[in-house]
Amino acid sequence: MxxxxxxxxxxxxxxxxxxxxxxxxxxxxxxxxxxxxxxxxxxxxxxxxxxxxxxxxxxxxxxxxxxxxxxxxxxxxxxxxxxxxxxxxxxxxxxxxxxxxxxxxxxxxxxxxxxxxxxxxxxxxxxxxxxxxxxxxxxxxxxxxxxxxxxxxxxxxxxxxxxASIAPATGPARTAITRATTRAKAHRSALVRDAGRNALINAGADMLRTALTRYANARTLTDDELAWLTVLLPVTAIRDAAWQATDSQPWHLAMWADITRRADPALAAPPAALLAFAAWRRGDGALASIALDRALAANPTYSLAHLIDQLIRAGLPSSVLDGWPDLDQLHLRLLGDADA
Missing domain, CATH: 3.40.140 (Cytidine Deaminase; domain 2)
Structure with missing residues (x-):
């Protein structure tokens, strides 16, 4: 780190x-x-x-x-x-x-x-x-x-x-988020059916802004809000917007750690990968590694998790993404390290 x-x-x-x-x-x-x-x-x-x-x-x-x-x-x-x-x-x-x-x-x-x-x-x-x-x-x-x-x-x-600090929630908290996730999935399906994919992306942007504002002020999402965000994050455009909004501020780590821990485990890959990114940017290699484990346990083929894993294994400093996003430059750096 x-x-x-x-x-x-x-x-x-x-x-x-x-x-x-x-x-x-x-x-x-x-x-x-x-x-x-x-x-x-x-x-x-x-x-x-x-x-x-x-x-x-x-x-x-x-x-x-x-x-x-x-x-x-x-x-x-x-x-x-x-x-x-x-x-x-x-x-x-x-x-x-x-x-x-x-x-x-x-x-x-x-x-x-x-x-x-x-x-x-x-x-x-x-x-x-x-x-x-x-x-x-x-x-x-x-x-x-x-x-x-x-x-x-x-x-x-x-x-x-x-x-354990980012392990899946258990007990009543797990039951509550499971029910909230079921409602969120039904709402997502209805939104796509009635208003189309653009409406889904707009809803994701709105929910992301809500989450960023909430955690920046040391508050958290309700179960329904968190479940809604987690069923939207698998959409690449929404995930990428969240990625671009994430950096090394302590509350970014707190936000993605809370969402990773509380999310339905099957939907943990995006928030856990974003937590890994925030931890790596902050220099917390141990948390980044553990968050990647959570992401890949939820989805072994999740591309963002594998990209961050490449960054860490290549020994690249987090400063490589100062002024990001510049994914073309990032891929060139990774290819250069692979050839070295």
Whole structure:
């Protein structure tokens, strides 16, 4: 994820480790985190599940090219690698990955392992600052944590909590939206039959304006309004209007997250893909990835979700769409990265 907007004063490994959950949006476990720096600034942060011990070599072969692309696209000249887990899981990964990174010209500033509240450096052998039994740290007592909270950043307990934050609604809320969606589908059919497709597109534009106004003012849609929007979003013209209206404002994320969570699961692909786009534009790669999972679970062939997935896998920074929409330029960038 792109963190060019972050301004957190990091002066030690403990500071960096306290900042990582706020860079990712959750506290990582059993993970490999790669931090890319441009000068003293965090330019990008990515997280990957650790491989099975028998799969380390193949995992590193697959991971390294995408990580290198991500670092280069973010103009990062220095990297810090952090492994979260026991030594038996982290050390083989570090032994395989770190030489591959340095061989491509990336300056590896440090390689850390976080285990049971202590961090260990694979590069520093000075016992004065990096003792063999590790250095204890408490991220909850860090000034970095306070700085992040005051700045409005949040870190969920783990990735599962982030997944749960946009999981389909259950119980009475699910029942209510199912009934509202049935009514909305009937209304859509009647509108097309009586007034034609242009009337449907106009209705979608009106509903989109209502949604944008509502969430910009920290309010939400009713079940009937939300159901009406979700039965209209599969229309490409309406979806594209929503896409063009979506960027990185926090309330855009809040809007599409709420609509994704409350929507009938069968209709979740458009709002989840738009949430992924907003999250990617804001630099929240973890949420973008989870939103893409929701979109593709609802519709495995959904083109917008696949396009955003291409953007992320190509390591393109969100700034590639500054001044968008220019889809021709975007496709050329993707083709160029595929040929590289």
């Amino acid at each position: 792109d963190h060019s907007h972050d301004r957190v004063p990091i002066t030690s490994p403990a500071d960096l480790l306290a900042a990582v959950p706020y860079l990712l949006g959750f506290h990582p476990t059993d993970s490999l985190v790669l931090i890319g720096l441009t000068g003293p600034r965090v330019a990008v942060a990515t997280r990957t599940d650790l491989p099975h011990p028998d799969d380390v070599a193949a995992w590193v072969d697959e991971l390294t090219p995408s990580q290198i692309r991500t670092l280069h696209q973010a103009t990062a000249d220095t990297a810090i690698v952090i492994g979260y887990g026991p030594a038996a899981a982290i050390t083989p990964v570090m032994d395989a990955l770190n030489p591959r990174l340095t061989a491509t010209g990336i300056d590896l500033f440090d390689a850390l392992r976080v285990t049971d509240g202590r961090y260990f450096s694979y590069l520093c052998q000075n016992p004065a600052c990096c003792p063999a039994d590790g250095t204890p740290f408490d991220p909850h007592r860090s000034d970095i944590t306070m700085h992040a909270i005051v700045a409005g950043c949040h870190a969920l307990p783990d990735r599962d909590a982030l997944v």
